[in-house]
Amino acid sequence: MSDKTHLSEDEQHLEDLTNADYKYGFVTDIESDSLPPGLDEEVIAAISAKKNEPPFMLEFRLRAFRKWQQMEEPDWAKLKIDPVDYQAISYFSAPKKKDGPKSLDEVDPELLETFEKLGIPLGERERLAGVAVDAVFDSVSVATTFKEKLTELGIIFCPISEAVQNHPELVRKYLGSVVPTGDNFFSALNSAVFSDGSFVYIPKGVRCPMELSTYFRINAQNTGQFERTLIIADEGAQVSYLEGCTAPMRDENQLHAAVVELVALDEAKIKYSTVQNWYPGDKNGKGGIYNFVTKRGLCAGRASRISWTQVETGSAITWKYPGCILKGDDSVGEFYSVALTNNFQQADTGTKMVHIGKNTSSTVISKGISAGQGQNTYRGLVEIHRGAEGARNFSQCDSMLMGDRCGAHTFPYIDVRNPKAKVEHEATTSKISEDQIFFCQQRGIDLEEAVSMIVNGFCKEVMSELPMEFAVEAQKLLGVSLEGSVG
Amino acid sequence: MSPSMKTDGFKPLGETLSGERAQLLQAFHKQGLPGPRSENWKYTRLKELAEREWRAAGKAGIDGATELLAQAEELAGKDLPCLVLLNGRFQPELSRLGTLPAGCEAGALEPADETALLAAAIQRGGERHPLDTLNAAAFQGGAVIRVQPGAQAALHLVHLLSESGEDATCLQSRVRVEVGEGAKLELRESFLADAPSAEILAGQVAEIRLARDSRCEHIRLQRAGSVEWLYTLQHIDQLSGSRYDGLTLGLDGQLVRNESSACLRESGAHCDFSSLGLLDDVRHMDSHTWMDHAVPSCTSGQNFRSVLADRSRSVYSGHILVRQDAQLTDAVQDSKALLLSAEARANARPQLEIYADDVKCTHGSTVGSLEEEQLFYLRSRGIDSVRARQLLVRAFCAEVLESLSDSSFRERLETLVGERMENIHG
Numbered sequence: 001m002s003d004k005t006h007l008s009e010d011e012q013h014l015e016d017l018t019n020a021d022y023k024y025g026f027v028t029d030i031e032s033d034s035l036p037p038g039l040d041e042e043v044i045a046a047i048s049a050k051k052n053e054p055p056f057m058l059e060f061r062l063r064a065f066r067k068w069q070q071m072e073e074p075d076w077a078k079l080k081i082d083p084v085d086y087q088a089i090s091y092f093s094a095p096k097k098k099d100g101p102k103s104l105d106e107v108d109p110e111l112l113e114t115f116e117k118l119g120i121p122l123g124e125r126e127r128l129a130g131v132a133v134d135a136v137f138d139s140v141s142v143a144t145t146f147k148e149k150l151t152e153l154g155i156i157f158c159p160i161s162e163a164v165q166n167h168p169e170l171v172r173k174y175l176g177s178v179v180p181t182g183d184n185f186f187s188a189l190n191s192a193v194f195s196d197g198s199f200v201y202i203p204k205g206v207r208c209p210m211e212l213s214t215y216f217r218i219n220a221q222n223t224g225q226f227e228r229t230l231i232i233a234d235e236g237a238q239v240s241y242l243e244g245c246t247a248p249m250r251d252e253n254q255l256h257a258a259v260v261e262l263v264a265l266d267e268a269k270i271k272y273s274t275v276q277n278w279y280p281g282d283k284n285g286k287g288g289i290y291n292f293v294t295k296r297g298l299c300a301g302r303a304s305r306i307s308w309t310q311v312e313t314g315s316a317i318t319w320k321y322p323g324c325i326l327k328g329d330d331s332v333g334e335f336y337s338v339a340l341t342n343n344f345q346q347a348d349t350g351t352k353m354v355h356i357g358k359n360t361s362s363t364v365i366s367k368g369i370s371a372g373q374g375q376n377t378y379r380g381l382v383e384i385h386r387g388a389e390g391a392r393n394f395s396q397c398d399s400m401l402m403g404d405r406c407g408a409h410t411f412p413y414i415d416v417r418n419p420k421a422k423v424e425h426e427a428t429t430s431k432i433s434e435d436q437i438f439f440c441q442q443r444g445i446d447l448e449e450a451v452s453m454i455v456n457g458f459c460k461e462v463m464s465e466l467p468m469e470f471a472v473e474a475q476k477l478l479g480v481s482l483e484g485s486v487g
Numbered sequence: 488m489s490p491s492m493k494t495d496g497f498k499p500l501g502e503t504l505s506g507e508r509a510q511l512l513q514a515f516h517k518q519g520l521p522g523p524r525s526e527n528w529k530y531t532r533l534k535e536l537a538e539r540e541w542r543a544a545g546k547a548g549i550d551g552a553t554e555l556l557a558q559a560e561e562l563a564g565k566d567l568p569c570l571v572l573l574n575g576r577f578q579p580e581l582s583r584l585g586t587l588p589a590g591c592e593a594g595a596l597e598p599a600d601e602t603a604l605l606a607a608a609i610q611r612g613g614e615r616h617p618l619d620t621l622n623a624a625a626f627q628g629g630a631v632i633r634v635q636p637g638a639q640a641a642l643h644l645v646h647l648l649s650e651s652g653e654d655a656t657c658l659q660s661r662v663r664v665e666v667g668e669g670a671k672l673e674l675r676e677s678f679l680a681d682a683p684s685a686e687i688l689a690g691q692v693a694e695i696r697l698a699r700d701s702r703c704e705h706i707r708l709q710r711a712g713s714v715e716w717l718y719t720l721q722h723i724d725q726l727s728g729s730r731y732d733g734l735t736l737g738l739d740g741q742l743v744r745n746e747s748s749a750c751l752r753e754s755g756a757h758c759d760f761s762s763l764g765l766l767d768d769v770r771h772m773d774s775h776t777w778m779d780h781a782v783p784s785c786t787s788g789q790n791f792r793s794v795l796a797d798r799s800r801s802v803y804s805g806h807i808l809v810r811q812d813a814q815l816t817d818a819v820q821d822s823k824a825l826l827l828s829a830e831a832r833a834n835a836r837p838q839l840e841i842y843a844d845d846v847k848c849t850h851g852s853t854v855g856s857l858e859e860e861q862l863f864y865l866r867s868r869g870i871d872s873v874r875a876r877q878l879l880v881r882a883f884c885a886e887v888l889e890s891l892s893d894s895s896f897r898e899r900l901e902t903l904v905g906e907r908m909e910n911i912h913g
Contacts, residue, residue, distance in 0.1 A: 076526065078840075384854075386829070401844035404811065414835040414852060419826035422855035429841050429848040 035092040041065065044192055047092050051161050051195075054168055064181035064191030071185045077348040078377045078409055079317055084255055084290065091193045091226070149209075156201040157212055160228050163199035170201055174232055178261040178298045178325070186257040186319075187294040194228035194259065202237035202268075211467050213242040227258040233268035235301065240271040242470055256315075257292045266301030266328065271309070273466050275474050277481075278314035285344025285373075288316025295322035296352075299331035299360075307334040308351065309465045311474040313481040316345060321379065323352030326360035326391075333362040336462040338474075340481050341374025341406070350380035350397075350412075355388040355421065364395035367459045370406035371482055377409040384421040391421040399429040400458055402451075402482070452479030491516045492536050497543045497625055497657070507605040511624035518617040530802040530834050531744055531773050536688065536716065539655040543625055544574040549649040549681050556581055559645050559677040562708060562899055567675065569643040570594070575627035575660030578647075590638025590670070596629035596661055604661060616746075618718055622659045622692045629661035632674070636667035636698070641675075648680040648689050648714055655686040655715075662693040666701040666729075673893075674705045680712035680739075687714045693721040697729035699753070704892065707735045709743060718744040727753035732890065736900065737764035737772050737793075738907060748777035751785035761790040763887040765904065766799035766831075767911045773802040780813040780846075791822040792887050794880055795831035796911040804836040805850070811842040820850035825883055827856065827911065880908050 035043060044065050048058040073084075150157050156167060164171050181191040202208055233239055256278070262270050272295075281288025291314075297306035308322040324333030335351035353362040368376040378397045399408035410427045432454060440450035456463065456475050463471050494512060520536055521528035549555075556571060563569075570593045571581040577595030584593055596604075608615070608623035615623075634640050650656050666672045680687065689711065697703055711717050717740040723731050737743055749758040764772040778787045793801035803822040824833035837850040857879050865875035884904045891897040 399839075399841070401841070401846075404814070404844050406844065407840070407842045409841060410837075410839040410850070412835070412837060412852070414854060415832070416824070416826065416834075416854040417830075417832045419829055419831060419856040421826075423853060424855075425835070425837065425850075425852040427837070427839060427848075427850050429839060429846060431844045431846070 034090050037090045038087050039065075039089070039091055039193065043091055047193060047195065050092065051164070053161075053164055056168070056172055057164055060176065060181065061192050064188050065193075067182040068185065068188035068192055071182070071188055073185050077319055077379070078375065078411070079319065079346050079348050081290070081317055086189070089255060092195055153206050153209070154203040155206060155208055156199065158199055160194075160197045160199040160230060163230075167199075167201070170232065171199070171230070174230055174261065174263055176261075178263060178296045179259050179294050184294060186292040187259050190226045190228060190257045190259040190294070194226040197228035197230075197258070199229075200231040200239060200241065202233045202239045204234045205236040206234075207237065208239040211240045211242050211469075213244070225254075225256045225258070227256075229258070229260040230263075231261070231270055231272070232263045233265065233270050233304075235266040236268060237265075238269040240273070240467060242273050242275075242467060244275040244277070244470070244473070255290045255292070258294070260293070260295040260322075262297035262306055264297065264299050264301060264304035264306050264331075267303045268301060269305045269307075270297060271307045272297070272322075273470055274308075274310040274312075275466075275470055275477065276310065276312045276314050276318075277477055279316075280314050280343065280345050281316040283343050285316070288345070289314065291315035291318045291320060293320040295320065296325065297323070297333070298325045299328050299333060299357075301328045301331070302357075303330040304328050305332040305334075307336075307465070309336040309462065310338070310349075311462070311466070311477065312337070312339040312347060312349060313477050315347075318345075318347040318349050320349045321352055323354065323381075324362060325354045325356065326362065326388075327356045328360075329357040330359045331357055332360070334465075335362075335364045335366070336465045337366045338369070338459045338462045338478070339367070339376055339378075340369040340478060341371070341376045342481055343372040343374060345372075346375045348377040348379055350378045352381040353383070353393060354381075355384045355391040355393070358388060359390040359392075360388055361392040362394075364393070364397070365461050366395075366397040367462055368397070368399040368408055369402070369455060369458070369478075369482070370399065370408045371402040373405045375407045375409070377411060378427075379411045379413075381413040382415070382423055382425070384416045384418050384423060386417045388418050389420045391418065393421075393423045395425040397425075397427040398458070399427070400432055400455070401429065402432050448479070448483060451482055455479070455482060491519045492621075493540050494625075494657070495540070497541065505605075507609055508624050511605070511608055511620055514615075515617060515620040515624055518615075518620060521617055527775065527804065530800070532742070532771070539686070541655050541657045541688070544627060544649070544656050544658050549573065549647065551681050552578075552581060552647055555647055555679045555681060556645060559679055559708075559710075560643065562903065563643045563675040563677055564893075564896060567641055567643040568593070569645055570630055570632075571645045571647065572628065572630055572660060573647045574649055574658045575629055575646075577628060577630065587642070588638065588640050590635035591633070591640035591642070591672075593630065593632045593642055596631055596663065600631055600663060616720060618690060619692055619720055621657075622661065622690045622720070625657060626659040626661045626692075629663070632662070632664045632672070634666045634670040634672045634701075637669045638667065639671045641673040644674060644676045646676070646678045646689075646691065648678065648687055648711060650681075650687055655688065658687060658689045660691050662691065664693065664695040664703070666695075666697050666703050668698040669700045670698070671702045672704070674703065676705070676707045678707070678709045678711045678717065680714045688716040689714055689718070691719045693719070695721065695723045695731070697723065697725045697731060697756075699726045700728040701726075702730045703732070705731065705733045706891070707733070709735065709737045709740060711740045711743075713739070713741060715741045717742070718746070720746045721748070723747070723749040723758060725749060725751050725753070725756040725758060728755045730757045730759075732759045733761065734887070734891065735762040735774075736904075737762065737766075738903075740770070740772075742771045742773075744773040744775070746775040746777075748779065749787070750779045750781060751787065752781055754782050754784040757786045757788075759788040759790075759890075761788075761887050761890065762792070763884055763904070764793035764801055765884075765907050765911065766793060766801060767796040768799060769797065770799045771801075772799075774804070776805045778805075778807045778818060780807070780809045780816045780818060782810075783812060783814045783816070785813070786817040787819070789820045789822075790887055792824070792883065793833065794825045794827065794883065794908070794911070795833060796827045798828070798830040800832045800834070802834045802836075803852075804834075804838070806838045806840065807848060807850075809839075809841040809843050809846050809848060813843050814845040816843065816846040816848065818846070818848045822850075822852045823883070824854045825856065825880065826854065827880075877905075877908055881905055884908075
């Protein structure tokens with residue numbers, strides 16, 4: 001560590017950046033239509049009524065709520081979590097409705113400004129970026145673009161609340177089919193109270209012509225955000241979905257318990273990419289988002305394929321295990337992850353690959369980076385069922401440590417019941433190479449950039465899986481998130 | 488609450504079931520048998536233990552002891568001094584300790600050791616491992632081995648396990664090993680049982696202390712026949728420059744659980760755990776390790792392999808802990824399971840918990856069957872498929888055994904493994 005009195009210009013610059021406040025920390029003042037804090041069956045009925053849901057949805061929610069009441073918060077993860085008071089959270093918050101906007105002109109200008117600050121390609125940028133955005137502001141979807149173009153192809157891309165109204169048969173069939181209501185504590189809570197999220201249906205043989213994307217943004221104070229996403233790719237369909245998020249700065253811990261379900265039928269392909277950059281708390285570990293997410297994909301059909309790519313740099317606590325159930329023969333599951341923890345961030349993340357069908361294969365590439373006092377845990381399960389003849393898994397979990405106060409942990413679980421299967425797992429843990437830093441600096445690359453380069457090199461296998469626009473953002477994010485951690 | 492064991496039959500321990508032991512037994516009942524809901528016991532089924540009436544083994548000798556002993560010596564080496572425990576109790580007439588070199592003492596656990604052990608067990612209280620508590624409450628005896636600084640010794644420690652009466656028998660023993668500064672101990676340990684079908688729960692807890700620059704090569708040969716439950720817990724405590732090389736060969740036992748933990752307390756220590764399990768029928772073998780790198784500049788290795796036939800199951804759960812100050816640690820973990828049947832099952836949990844940055848930690852884990860390409864290679868050279876499979880399995884096993892320094896001993900083990908493999912059908 002360099003002596004403070006001899007800080008070079010670069011290091012000073014680094015210091016400034018590190019001490020800088022969270023870039024995306026601003027609160028937008030919009031009138032919210034919120035329920036008072038607390039959760040009981042009445043609140044659930046109220047949410048359901050506010051959204052004008054059919055009876056089957058209320059039943060679904062109540063069933064989940066009753067299960068949730070019987071459940072205990074999981075404590076097996078390697079995380080220190082301040083207790084969450086579930087009765088102190090307001091379970092519904094929606095921007096005031098002003099007769100559903102049909103075009104951007106009708107959207108609250110303050111809201112548009114928020115999107116502008118976040119850099120969402122709405123308005124003028126939509127054509128440039130070629131991205132259809134279903135922007136979720138807190139819990140209710142406000143603007144959906146490119147809808148008409150997608151409609152032509154028969155693709156449904158809408159807020160899930162709208163899907164409940166317009167496509168109840170699809171929602172009823174698939175909602176909770178991959179992540180059952182009682183799957184875990186947080187998914188049960190989500191199933192009971194979820195407010196909105198995205199719904200995607202790609203019909204048979206259709207290849208979605210553009211990347212679908214949603215930006216989530218937690219806004220109203222004390223509002224846990226409970227997103228629900230459901231993506232269905234029918235036979236031979238293909239879709240790539242992007243999810244990315246930033247959240248305003250806040251001192252109180254905010255709970256986020258999302259559920260994402262993916263269903264891929266015969267020969268369908270779903271690619272789900274996430275860049276998560278929520279408020280990680282300040283340098284002293286105060287505040288930050290609790291991110292307790294359940295994500296699971298079902299490769300229901302033959303030769304279907306589900307691919308998860310995630311870059312997790314934000315949140316005070318990340319509890320997230322995107323998984324694939326490889327039920328169809330010859331189906332493929334992939335998981336590419338970069339998880340970065342700095343300061344007092346904690347992440348317990350990984351994947352579950354459950355091989356049921358014959359000749360199923362899965363790949364797991366996980367890169368963990370710990371800096372400051374961050375604790376980074378990879379926890380993954382590879383399960384080969386008795387009938388999964390010829391199943392194949394390869395897992396690689398690499399950890400990089402920066403500084404002597406952080407931790408990197410690997411807890412893989414391997415369970416094999418078929419001798420014709422092959423499972424390989426390998427993991428390494430190492431320090432960021434001083435030689436490499438020296439090499440870069442010697443060639444005039446400053447420390448900050450050198451670290452960023454080395455880390456990006458370390459994560460290359462994951463980054464290359466991200467769609468182009470996302471990869472650029474993610475690379476910058478890694479660099480920014482690590483500023484000040486070495487030097 | 489978790490079910491516990493019925494231990495009314497422990498009364499015959501009578502005179503030895505002192506106040507401390509009763510207290511520990513009570514503590515054990517309070518803890519209960521660990522169940523599948525606990526992460527570390529997820530794959531180990533102990534439920535059946537709760538269904539039986541347990542009694543402690545009596546003092547009676549067994550008829551076939553000499554033959555069993557001869558069998559053990561055949562493998563471990565006939566010219567080694569040997570210390571024999573029958574159901575944990577020292578057997579001077581069967582043991583041969585006259586040839587022990589100067590500077591090495593071996594014998595029964597003395598009353599002073601017992602008192603110290605019980606006191607320590609009570610002090611540690613509820614944080615203990617439940618089976619460790621049971622062992623402390625009910626151990627019938629054990630052995631102490633001490634090697635003075637600078638001395639060198641080799642010893643064969645034999646555990647004969649025997650059923651007594653109609654009830655299920657609980658056999659518990661303690662072993663304590665101390666290797667002095669710069670000393671060297673080559674310890675071979677055999678576990679053998681007499682009955683063809685023995686309702687035995689055999690537990691052994693060993694404490695091994697290595698002083699500075701000492702060395703211990705420890706080979707455990709588990710040939711406990713059809714003993715129903717066998718568990719061993721061993722704890723290695725190492726000072727600077729010491730080296731421990733442990734190898735466990737699991738050949739028998741219906742449910743075997745081996746737990747090894749090491750605390751590398753001073754710099755420059757090295758600890759190596761390896762294990763080879765040959766499993767068939769419905770046998771189950773659990774291997775748990777806990778490698779605690781507490782200080783900088785220590786190294787450790789782990790190499791665990793199992794060959795699984797029929798409906799057998801193997802579990803490897805390894806843990807490397809690198810504490811915050813333990814810079815320059817180099818730790819390796821390797822586990823491999825070879826599945827030869829459609830109903831065999833392997834679990835692996837190779838875990839790393841790392842709090843220091845300048846370290847090298849790697850783990851690798853594979854589960855699979857024999858490579859078709861390798862079989863094809865051998866068959867294309869005129870080797871029939873049965874023989875080809877045997878060759879490949881032997882090669883898989885040999886990688887664990889090759890670390891042994893005594894070549895004739897290694898060859899005997901290789902032959903034994905080879906014979907065993909011929910009876911295991913893939």
